[in-house]
Amino acid sequence: MFEAVETLLAEHAELERRLADPAIHADQATARRVGRRYAELQRVVAAHGAWHKASEDLTAARELADEDPAFAEEAERLAEEQAQLEERLRLLLLPRDPNEDKNVLLEVKAGEGGEESALFAGDLLRMYLRYAERRGWKTETLDVAESDLGGIKSVTVALKGKGAAAESDETPYARLKFEGGVHRVQRVPVTESQGRIHTSAAGVLVLPEAEDVDVELEEKDLRIDVFRSSGPGGQSVNTTDSAVRITHLPTGIVVSCQNEKSQLQNKEQALRILRSRLLAIAQEQADKEVAAARRSQVRTVDRSERVRTYNFPQNRITDHRVGYTAYNLDQVLDGELDGVIGALLDADQRERLAALENSAG
Template sequence: MFAKLDSVESRYEEVNMSLQRPDIASDQTKYRALMKEFAELEKIVILFRDYKKKTANLKDSKELLTAEQDPEMREMIREEVKELEEAIPQLEEALKIALLPKDPNDDKNILLEIRAGAGGDEASLFADELFRGYAHYAGTMGWKAEMVSYSAGNVGGAKEVIVSISGESVFSKMKHESGVHRVQRVPKTEAAGRIHTSTVTVAVIPEVEVKDIKINQSDLHIETMRSQGAGGQSVNRTESAVRIVHIPTGIEVKCQEGKSQLSNRERALQILAAKLQQIEDDKRLKEASDARLDQIGTGDRSERIRTYNFPQTRITDHRIGLTIHQLDQVMGGKFELLIDPLNAYFQAEALKKQASNAY
């Protein structure tokens, strides 16, 4: 690990020097690429230098403790040694995580798709609540959430919501939210007070540039329509909504929240490109024999990653056995109560895999 860290630090210094060269500064493509690499390396180097500093301090403190005779000074040094001995292993773990192979999509923005599954109207109501919870979470993270498409349910709520979320490391935070979310509660229309079970499917798709994906225009069926839903003043006045069907795959994309037909068309093509890229990524994973469940599944009640039990104010993530009784806080936007433990768990699993491959 430390040989790798030394090479990272050397590369960091090399990139830093390159950024100061006039020929690099005048070439915006090279400059941006190096700045991105510099920022990624800097996170590791800061940790590594802190580790080296604390390790050196620990060695010095132990030597001082051996030589020091004054009782008060010895107690102060012992306290410092204790703090350093606690901090250093934590830094080691942080460095191991920082050196894990990076998911190439981690820095990308995402398309968040939420669809009502089993459970009828109650599923639509929860789909809307889940969307609003994620939107609040995006706000607390300093991300930008933009509505792409909203299809209303029969009695309120949403049959389908598509949102674009942009910001720092959005996919790396949100990628484990994909799957079936199950909700258990008593519907407002339930006179007997019985608990109903409904499901909502969530897909987190990393955004891609349309130019990076080959899409034949002859494979597309494009039509325009009037926007629907609770949009702005232009809703239902002009045919600005765009629907695109990719004939070879049957993928259908609809975009209605843009100000013009052109902006909706561009956004719909971007969504289509992201979905086609996801299909290619899934194919590569299967070819590599990397066992992976389909991201969404059928929406059946049995295929769930998480259960939201409203009567008990309880949320359980079934993948890691995590249960918390802070349902109101999570639905209010505090998704970090679930997302942070999930990311920590999968990082730990990656470390285990890395360690087993080393032997």
């Protein structure tokens, strides 16, 4: 392990030298890429420094304990601290998701279940917005289509970065990357007059938000159409062609936005979504792990492909991928998602550690 650490420390020193050279800043894309890698390795440098200091303190405490037993307790405490720091260092050596530091475009779409599914999609949207608020993230609605009863047919929101209220330096993508998939609800719908429990579903898709330097779009690859936006019951209908539909000709991806009153604003929002979808596709093709993660997300909003169930009669939430179950559904829907998200992240960490140990063995 420590041989790998020494290699990363040497890389960090070289990146620091490059960033100090004014010439690198002539190419902003290169400077940004080098800066990101430097910041990533800074965590390894800090963890190694803490581990090294704890090791020196432990050696000194053990020497003192040989002469004075009163130092034995301090040596025991330092040995435990050193072991914890070594484990943190080991975790930092795990291969990182290339999108770990990115913001998120979160899409929620109603699926099977008609109006009840749209209402549930609205519940999911509020859940994620409340979670973002708890972690100090900024939110921005890029596009939304509402149902007749106030639910959500589809919505795309941007969740942005490390807010002051955040409990850690984890980005929206780092926390939400496993939220993608089909979410199933079991409850008595407001549209049900006889009090019977129904099952419906909504789909969630998590995309790392691409920056301009991540995906280059050429005008010749885009077909841009404009049309009049519309809403349920004739509401929010524009009298001008402000809605925008962009088709990426090489891939056939189509993105529509009509949330803003300005055609230019809708075009910019659509381009943001398109870049993020293209980034995800490019990384699927380049990285099998990313491909597997994407395949675990929503393909069709079919109840049989569920990743999570929200059972209202029992106040129960179950994530079927890791066997997580808790009876605090009301709190989860109010944004207290750390329990279920933590279970998913812990399972992923254990899997990656096992893979690292097997490759080392």
